[in-house]
Amino acid sequence: MTIEVRTYEGSAAEAAAFTSSIWRQTYAGRIPVLEWDETYYEWQLLPDSGGSRDWLVGAYDGKSLVGSLFADPFPFRLHGEDVLGSMSSWLTVDPSCRGRGIASRLADEQRRRHLERGAVFCLGFGAPGTGGPGFWGGLQDTQQLGKIGFWTRVLDARATADWSLSLAERVATRALGLLQGPPEGATAAGIRPYRPGDLPACLELAHGLLEVSEIGYVWTAERLARQLAHRDVPRTLVAEVDGRVRGFVNWYLLGMTGRRTVRAGVIDVLALRSLERPLRRALLDAALASMAGEGAAFAFVLSLACHPRRDLLASGFVPVPGASDLLFVFTRRPMTLRDPRNLLVHWR
Secondary structure: OEEEEEEOOOOHHHHHHHHHHHHHHHOOOOEEEEOOHHHHHHHOOOOOOOOOOOOOEEEEOOOOOEEEEEEEEEEEEOOOOEEEEEEEEEEEEOHHHOOOOOOHHHHHHHHHHHHHHHEEEEEEEEEOOOOOHHHHOOOOOOOEEEEEEEEEEEEEHHHEEEEEEEOOHHHHHHHHHHHOOOOOOOOOOOOOOOOOHHHHHHHHHHHHHHHHHOEOOOHHHHHHHHHHOOOOEEEEEEEEOOOOEEEEEEEEEEEEEOOOOEEEEEEEEEEOOOOOOOHHHHHHHHHHHHHHHHEEEEEEEEEOOOOHHHHHHHHHHHEEEEEEEEEEOOOOOOOOOOOOOOEOOOOO
8 A cells, every 4th residue: 555644643642652662663772762652742742722733744554654753843043033943853664664765755745844834944853873863864955063962960870770771871870879869859948839920930031041042942921831831741840039930940751761661850941040059059959859759760951051061060960972963954044053052942
């Protein structure tokens, strides 16, 4: 039967089952595998309340899903100009159907949709050990603008070591755990969970991060509200000073499979710069303690210029340089970055 590429028709549960199972089949034991679940996809791409599926592309053999490529449209500020772009990930093809050009057809359809809707680029990360960097790098309209790393904080050294695929990483993790220990919860006044009434202050803080970013998200109130609080998926702590929110940390928990499956705390939005340094440390430590309390083995955040290096080091984060390729796909103009860290995005 002919493979047809069309708008994705399934549920968040189907997307989770399809992508996670095939990534496990393809990469288990070689690299850490992300365990996207139904609640994650519902939060990010497929809200129960509906919404556009224009950026969600699937490949179908009859009624059976055999490939997917999802993109998440976002307003960006690009060197001072507001443009439409997208963040993309989750390229998945059923192993039984590979070699039939499905990934290329999915990319062609996404390209068409991006051009039709006036999107200037699609941004993604190419993880080493996957087929992503080679596939995307082979397209004529892809620009690779360097490598980007992470900051990582071990929360449970034994669980992280048991999870790690590399013997060297297991040894280093156990040693780091002995030096650091688990995070201690902060007791500073003003640190508390996010409330809906905090949204205007958080939106102002999120926009302030663009000041040190060449390319970055321009959060809308609606989009940031969903990012900071949606059912029980994202978590957000704020720091309030003199009755006003001056900083916040936003994260979610994601399953990751190495030698075993653990939960990781993925920090998406980190706004600390309006706080005095002691309160920055207290807010970060409170967030880490919350992650550890929910069973996260480690936490990580993209290494971006807007994430203060000194504060991350003070809270026990260590740098993991050059972990992913930074890819701009379907580019309608040449892209430039003085430094790959000069971004304001989250990792997907």
